[in-house]
Amino acid sequence: MPDRVAEGIYGVARKRRLHTKGGQAYLALELVDATGRLEARVWQDVDLLDGRFAEGDAVRVLGRVEKFRDRLQLEVKSIEAAPGVEPAALTPASRRDLNDTDGFLEFLAEELTHPGLRAVVGRFTGDARIRTALRELPASLDGHHDYAGGLLEHTVGVATICRETAQLHPRLRSDLLVAAALLHDVGRTVELTRGPAFAPTPEGRLLGHVHLGLRLIEERAEAVAATALPSTVRAELLHAIASHHEARAARTAEAAVLYHANQLDAVAATRSVDGTGDASA
Numbered sequence: 001m002p003d004r005v006a007e008g009i010y011g012v013a014r015k016r017r018l019h020t021k022g023g024q025a026y027l028a029l030e031l032v033d034a035t036g037r038l039e040a041r042v043w044q045d046v047d048l049l050d051g052r053f054a055e056g057d058a059v060r061v062l063g064r065v066e067k068f069r070d071r072l073q074l075e076v077k078s079i080e081a082a083p084g085v086e087p088a089a090l091t092p093a094s095r096r097d098l099n100d101t102d103g104f105l106e107f108l109a110e111e112l113t114h115p116g117l118r119a120v121v122g123r124f125t126g127d128a129r130i131r132t133a134l135r136e137l138p139a140s141l142d143g144h145h146d147y148a149g150g151l152l153e154h155t156v157g158v159a160t161i162c163r164e165t166a167q168l169h170p171r172l173r174s175d176l177l178v179a180a181a182l183l184h185d186v187g188r189t190v191e192l193t194r195g196p197a198f199a200p201t202p203e204g205r206l207l208g209h210v211h212l213g214l215r216l217i218e219e220r221a222e223a224v225a226a227t228a229l230p231s232t233v234r235a236e237l238l239h240a241i242a243s244h245h246e247a248r249a250a251r252t253a254e255a256a257v258l259y260h261a262n263q264l265d266a267v268a269a270t271r272s273v274d275g276t277g278d279a280s281a
Contacts, residue, residue, distance in 0.1 A: 006074060007062045009082050011090030011196025013037065015055040017046075031061065031074065032196045033090045040074035049079050056197040058085035088136065091195030094149030098135050101149075101156050105134075108159045109182060114175040116229025117237065121179050123220040124186055133189035138198055144266035148195055151188050154265055158184065161261040176233065177254040180240035184258060187213025210245065214238055 014030035027042035027050060040063065042049050053059045062078040094101075109125045112118040124130050139145035139154035159181035166174035190212050191204030203212060221234055240258045243249035250256040 004065050005062070006065050007060075008033070009058060009060050009085055009090065010038070011087045012053060012055050012057050012059055013091075013196045013198070015053075017050065027076075029076070031059075032092055034093055036092055038074055039071065040076050042076045042079065044077075049076070052080045056087055056193075056199065058082040058087040058090055058196075087196050088148070088194045091198075092147040094145075094147060094153050096149070096153060098149050098152060101152050102131070102135065104160075105152065105156050105182070108156065108163065108178060111163075112175050112179060114179075114233070116224050116233060117175050117179040119224045119228060120217065120221050120237070121182050123223070124183060124216075130186065130189055136194050137188055137192050139185060139188065140266075141192075141198055144269045151185060154269070155182060155185055157265040157269075158258070158261045161264060162257060165257055165261065172253055172257065176236060176240070177257055180237055180244075180254060180258050181261060183213065183217055183237075184241050184244045184262065185209060185213065186216055187211065190216065210242060214242055217241065 010031035010033050012029060013032045014028070016028045017025060018028050019025055024043075025046045027046060029040040029042065031038045031040050040061070058081070059079050060082045061074070061076060063074040063076040066073055066075050106125060109118075109121050112121060134152035134155065135149050138147055138150040140150070145151065145154040159178055162177045162181040163174070166172045166177050187209035191200060191207075191209040192198050193201060217238060221229060221237075236252055236254065239252065240250075240255040243251075243255050244258050244262050247256065247259050250259050
């Protein structure tokens with residue numbers, strides 16, 4: 001509610017130093033905790049408070065909630081680092097049971113019968129770092145599944161849509177389609193850092209998750225025997241992943257289905273269901 005005092009510990013997802021039209025410096029912040037996100041502004045003592053914390057820190061905040069352009073915003077009166085608090089624990093997280101979602105990821109991977117595709121996917125599902133990153137990172141920064149665990153949730157969602165589509169249309173190569181779905185966003189695991197900022201890594205900023213994902217897959221596919229993973233199948237796997245954001249680039253049915261499955265899962269997770277603009281309604 002507006003016009004009330006708020007105090008708590010938050011993660012600093014975004015921090016920008018800006019200026020008003022009159023030239024006065026202020027800090028524009030995005031504060032987060034496990035329940036969600038809140039825009040905040042520091043108008044007073046900017047130089048003093050600016051030096052007390054950085055983007056990605058956990059902070060203790062005291063301020064007053066106000067309404068600005070029909071949205072709640074926190075006017076910060078005091079802010080300082082909160083030592084001893086793990087910033088990643090203050091990140092908005094999936095409302096689903098990630099253990100269940102993780103178990104279904106394994107189920108989808110183990111259903112693959114093509115020896116080469118199963119082996120390539122297994123080099124990711126068998127990697128503890130990758131599995132942890134799926135549970136800690138978002139699928140996007142400012143759109144669908146933009147919370148910790150969103151990457152795992154979206155990966156399983158897209159792969160499930162692809163699996164069901166292949167059952168409806170047996171002409172599709174199910175293993176190729178599901179394998180591509182399981183790996184389509186694996187580049188996020190090296191593109192982004194942990195919350196609360198989910199900041200791009202240096203490579204992530206320059207190359208993006210699609211390029212990084214293709215590189216990861218090519219590196220791990222090298223260890224799979226050519227007899228198990230023929231060059232044509234490998235190329236089609238890489239092509240489907242490379243084009244999963246570009247419908248016109250898709251040159252196979254599986255690549256086109258992956259594109260649409262990716263779009264469908266994103267829309268289903270974000271589009272308002274009651275016309276209010278609230279995707280959670």
